[in-house]
Amino acid sequence: MSNPEPPAVITVDGVHKIFRDFWGRPKVHALNGIHFQVRQGRVFGLLGPNGSGKSTTMKLLLGLLRPSRGSLKILNADPQDVGVKSRIGYMPEESYLYPYLSPDETLRLYGQLLGLSEHENRTRTEELLEMIGLTHARRRPVGEFSKGMARRISLAQALLNDPELILLDEPTAGLDPLGCRQFKDLILHLARRGKTIVLCSHLLADVEDVCDRIAILYNGRICADGRMRDLLQESRICRLSIRQPSPALIDELQQTIRKTTGQEAAIDHPSRSLEDLFLSAIRSAEADQTRPSGALPEGRLAPFLSGPPVSETTPPAASPP
Amino acid sequence: MKKIVALAVLTLRSALNSRIVLILGLLLTLVLSLFPLHLQGDGTAPGRIRILLEYTLGAIVTLLSFSIAWTACNAVAREAADRQLQLVLTKPVTRLQIWLGKWLGLIALHSAFLFTAGLILYFILLGSLPKATSPSAKDWEWAHYQVLNPTTESIASALDHRLEEARQKGQLPSKGPIPQRTVNYYSLEIRRSLATLAPTTHFAWSFELPPEADKPAAPLRLRYQFSASRWERNPVPLVWRFQSSTNVPAFVLHQTAYAEQIWELPLPPGLHPGTGPLLVTCENFATNPPTTLIFEPDQSIHLLATHHDNGLNYFRGLLVLMARLAFFAAVGLTAGCLFSTPTALFFTLFILILLSLGTSIREVAESGVFTISHEGEEIGAGAFETPILAVHRAANSILDPIQSLDVIHQLGGQERISWADVGRAWRLYVALWGGIFLLAGLAALRRREFGKPENL
Amino acid sequence: MEVPASPSSALRPFVQILTIARLTALETLRHPIFLLLSLTAVACILVVPIAIAHELGEQGRLARDSALAFQFGFGVLIAGYAAGSSLRREIETGILSTLLSKNIGRELFYGGKVVGIGAVLALYVLVAIPAGLLAQRVSPLNYEVDTLALLIAPAAVVLALAGAALDNFISRRSFASSAMIHLVITLSAGVLILAAFSRDSTPVPYGQAIEWRLIPAQLLIAEALLLFGTLCLALAVRLKTAAVLAGAAIFFLLGLATDYLLGTFPLLRGWAPHWQVFWQSDALAAGGHLSGDVIEQVSLYAIFYLAGLIAVGIVLFRHQEME
Numbered sequence A: 001m002s003n004p005e006p007p008a009v010i011t012v013d014g015v016h017k018i019f020r021d022f023w024g025r026p027k028v029h030a031l032n033g034i035h036f037q038v039r040q041g042r043v044f045g046l047l048g049p050n051g052s053g054k055s056t057t058m059k060l061l062l063g064l065l066r067p068s069r070g071s072l073k074i075l076n077a078d079p080q081d082v083g084v085k086s087r088i089g090y091m092p093e094e095s096y097l098y099p100y101l102s103p104d105e106t107l108r109l110y111g112q113l114l115g116l117s118e119h120e121n122r123t124r125t126e127e128l129l130e131m132i133g134l135t136h137a138r139r140r141p142v143g144e145f146s147k148g149m150a151r152r153i154s155l156a157q158a159l160l161n162d163p164e165l166i167l168l169d170e171p172t173a174g175l176d177p178l179g180c181r182q183f184k185d186l187i188l189h190l191a192r193r194g195k196t197i198v199l200c201s202h203l204l205a206d207v208e209d210v211c212d213r214i215a216i217l218y219n220g221r222i223c224a225d226g227r228m229r230d231l232l233q234e235s236r237i238c239r240l241s242i243r244q245p246s247p248a249l250i251d252e253l254q255q256t257i258r259k260t261t262g263q264e265a266a267i268d269h270p271s272r273s274l275e276d277l278f279l280s281a282i283r284s285a286e287a288d289q290t291r292p293s294g295a296l297p298e299g300r301l302a303p304f305l306s307g308p309p310v311s312e313t314t315p316p317a318a319s320p321p
Numbered sequence B: 001m002k003k004i005v006a007l008a009v010l011t012l013r014s015a016l017n018s019r020i021v022l023i024l025g026l027l028l029t030l031v032l033s034l035f036p037l038h039l040q041g042d043g044t045a046p047g048r049i050r051i052l053l054e055y056t057l058g059a060i061v062t063l064l065s066f067s068i069a070w071t072a073c074n075a076v077a078r079e080a081a082d083r084q085l086q087l088v089l090t091k092p093v094t095r096l097q098i099w100l101g102k103w104l105g106l107i108a109l110h111s112a113f114l115f116t117a118g119l120i121l122y123f124i125l126l127g128s129l130p131k132a133t134s135p136s137a138k139d140w141e142w143a144h145y146q147v148l149n150p151t152t153e154s155i156a157s158a159l160d161h162r163l164e165e166a167r168q169k170g171q172l173p174s175k176g177p178i179p180q181r182t183v184n185y186y187s188l189e190i191r192r193s194l195a196t197l198a199p200t201t202h203f204a205w206s207f208e209l210p211p212e213a214d215k216p217a218a219p220l221r222l223r224y225q226f227s228a229s230r231w232e233r234n235p236v237p238l239v240w241r242f243q244s245s246t247n248v249p250a251f252v253l254h255q256t257a258y259a260e261q262i263w264e265l266p267l268p269p270g271l272h273p274g275t276g277p278l279l280v281t282c283e284n285f286a287t288n289p290p291t292t293l294i295f296e297p298d299q300s301i302h303l304l305a306t307h308h309d310n311g312l313n314y315f316r317g318l319l320v321l322m323a324r325l326a327f328f329a330a331v332g333l334t335a336g337c338l339f340s341t342p343t344a345l346f347f348t349l350f351i352l353i354l355l356s357l358g359t360s361i362r363e364v365a366e367s368g369v370f371t372i373s374h375e376g377e378e379i380g381a382g383a384f385e386t387p388i389l390a391v392h393r394a395a396n397s398i399l400d401p402i403q404s405l406d407v408i409h410q411l412g413g414q415e416r417i418s419w420a421d422v423g424r425a426w427r428l429y430v431a432l433w434g435g436i437f438l439l440a441g442l443a444a445l446r447r448r449e450f451g452k453p454e455n456l
Numbered sequence C: 001m002e003v004p005a006s007p008s009s010a011l012r013p014f015v016q017i018l019t020i021a022r023l024t025a026l027e028t029l030r031h032p033i034f035l036l037l038s039l040t041a042v043a044c045i046l047v048v049p050i051a052i053a054h055e056l057g058e059q060g061r062l063a064r065d066s067a068l069a070f071q072f073g074f075g076v077l078i079a080g081y082a083a084g085s086s087l088r089r090e091i092e093t094g095i096l097s098t099l100l101s102k103n104i105g106r107e108l109f110y111g112g113k114v115v116g117i118g119a120v121l122a123l124y125v126l127v128a129i130p131a132g133l134l135a136q137r138v139s140p141l142n143y144e145v146d147t148l149a150l151l152i153a154p155a156a157v158v159l160a161l162a163g164a165a166l167d168n169f170i171s172r173r174s175f176a177s178s179a180m181i182h183l184v185i186t187l188s189a190g191v192l193i194l195a196a197f198s199r200d201s202t203p204v205p206y207g208q209a210i211e212w213r214l215i216p217a218q219l220l221i222a223e224a225l226l227l228f229g230t231l232c233l234a235l236a237v238r239l240k241t242a243a244v245l246a247g248a249a250i251f252f253l254l255g256l257a258t259d260y261l262l263g264t265f266p267l268l269r270g271w272a273p274h275w276q277v278f279w280q281s282d283a284l285a286a287g288g289h290l291s292g293d294v295i296e297q298v299s300l301y302a303i304f305y306l307a308g309l310i311a312v313g314i315v316l317f318r319h320q321e322m323e
């Protein structure tokens, strides 16, 4: 807890983004003066309803859009700086892939654009295809893929350069629950290796599972931000779990509580989350399944991503303190 | 560089994948198989060459021009609309690399088409030429010619004199500058009068020849054309003299020719020692009936230096055409950076059409917009003349250098295309105009935001 | 797209057709390429007779022919683009599946598309007609220029664009579609003003100074364009936009060469359209008028052909799979 704060990787300072019409009149105020910082090794979640400006923020960070006012710094550089992009990975909200390229060719292309050496490019492509479970579909054109399959390639493309900073726009949209889970594991793993991750989503469950800091955007303004635990914890309420209690025991406990505090304790049965149920069903079916034509649930982590932490500056504190 | 190549390959692939390449290949095959079969020409070997090179190659180049314009427009505009460009821009590539990569990809693809179709056409051409033994090959040889123009006579003093005279006669205002149009008119008139041959008179043209123009194996030829003062098409007896310096006897040639026709005379080798001017004199012997001959300045008499490296000449021609395709690609790409697909295509085609209108623009720019009324006096377009002329002049100053490189016509006419021509074409089309469009495209790419929201 | 809450069942198909038609027309009109093509058509119609007037003798004829030819040429491009982009793009992007999942029969949908493209072409023709009439006045006759017309014609175009810009500024309406409407108004107003003045700018009995007889010929061209648009729409069911344009071009050339081909392939008679019948410029030579008979016959021909093309289109469309 008393770690010195790691350095800031992203600094957003008073950024406004106004989309204007032909005459220069404001059409949409997509962002209205947002401030936030993301420090190294953190998993930062940007939450907000549709149209609240999450993607716009991402695009500003990538230099695809320019701020109308305010300033952004990303890895200590201006977002317009081309050089800094070799240290960033970005997964867009929709898969903007070339429909006639196969997964193999797609990854090779982006590897070349990232300036990877031929050998590196080949092995990483190989490993990532394995990881996203599309090795068997590597020669089919991406244009024929289902949305989730395309999203997986989109993800692989973002990881090709083993980036220090990863920006993920609605990463789990279109992924099946298994993919979602693998994906969250991947994020946690990357964070442990010292990567900084910014993800935006309106799917709260995703954010809850992986992020340690969040900011909630509404209508182009940040209306809450801070550490996830702090924001979520209802510190005044306590919950007691017992396996297969007898009615008598419950009765007794109730009475004790009523006597000592004068309060009525609420009783309910915890249910598994749907996600857990779905995952266990799939796992049991997996044994007697022939190869599906879609994405495979293998999901072994690409070896080049499982190296030691790349940065020596500060060990990350992604796991609960 | 590696990134540029990657983007070039990507562009190539996307073009290959779209239907257009298939259609293009089909159309080219059609052109290559139908044109040579169905357009037989006038039966002579030069006519055959003209048909094959001017029409068939012309059709091929037109197809390729349209195709490169179309694919270039799509290369940026389509990808911006479908947002693939967004993802590419988040990688460490500069906009310059993107532009250049796409440009090179387009050029590679279309050059491949151009040179393949060109090679096939060349073989078709070789196959359809008359055999050396056949009678039709007797007064014809498979060669190409470098057109040499006579040195322009100095007429400065005569022009001044003539203008002064016109001022005194009141044909021109007595003071103030004289419009260029009028000066051009008078200078043409003077030069025309110089080369106007009354019966039994003569006129001499002086040619400055390059050193190796007259080789033993490849002698010079004379090409000429004239108008006559009589309507009846009588044969006109002419005497031509060729003399390189005063101490060598002149070579004399008698010929009977008709007016308004292009004549070509093979000359014996060794007329020109390699240095100094060659004087070509024409004497008019048309005394019965007396006929005056008019040689149009700059257009009516040329010497042709013969060359036999036909394949190389053809290759140089293709190189010039390639430069032109590269230029179209640059226009299309930049249009795509500025506008969305159909608008970009419209813009590109507009420029293509403007280029094809070059000659009529030049005409207006040089001679003005005037009409001759029934009384024979010149009426300008009034108040509209100044702006119309200004627009045409501006357009002409841009288009004129590009227009003069009509290689397809030159190839068809068996004219020589020099390496200097190739260099000029690449400097003009690629370095100058390609560069200008590159800068415009980069400015557009830099200004434009590629953050289209995700929907659909 | 407001559909009345409970249209009576008899009216409902019409409401649906009109809704689709409106959607199609608006989508097409908002794209700047439509305005660009129309503007170029107007510019060509107005400028070409001036630019080449000194080269040919019969100026009236030149202005007429070029007006009809440019109206047709650019109309063909617009028809091809409108058909290709509206139907093809909807099939490709999957918008169509959304639309068809509402309870609209495919026949009605296709009918709506035809009406929509017809509306787009109608707007274009409404621009081309006054432009053609103005061209008659703008081109010099016997080497005399009509100063008033030379002022009014460009002013009409500039005014329309300025009006559309203002409209866009104030009401945020799409510039392209607003400019088209303004062009119809200003060009027609130009014609109406010039109708009162002779070529030397002196007042004449109203209407005498305009060659109204051009209008029937222009309307016949409009019918040809409608045929062409329907043809492109039928092709767009199966082909991509580029292929639609290529296919339409082939069909177009076929139509031009009908007289020639009919000798060779009698089977083609009645199948390939006779574009020549829509080109009645010759009837206008030497002060002639189009006879009512000709108009009636040609229009009947157009209607039958149109019905055939729509039927073919519907059959193709019925069997089209939506991706």
Ligand SMILES: Nc1ncnc2c1ncn2[C@@H]1O[C@H](COP(=O)(O)OP(=O)(O)O)[C@@H](O)[C@H]1O
Pocket: A019, A028, A029, A030, A048, A049, A050, A051, A052, A053, A054, A055, A056, A057, B451, B452, B453, B454
């Ligand atoms: N290129 C653009 N032009 C105009 N408006 C835009 C553009 N991009 C985004 N917007 C608007 O900005 C707002 C925020 O969009 P976005 O950031 O994509 O939302 P989300 O939080 O769902 O990702 C929306 O109202 C959207 O319409």
Ligand SMILES: [Mg+2]
Pocket: A051, A054, A055, A056, A093, A169, A170
């Ligand atoms: Mg978003």
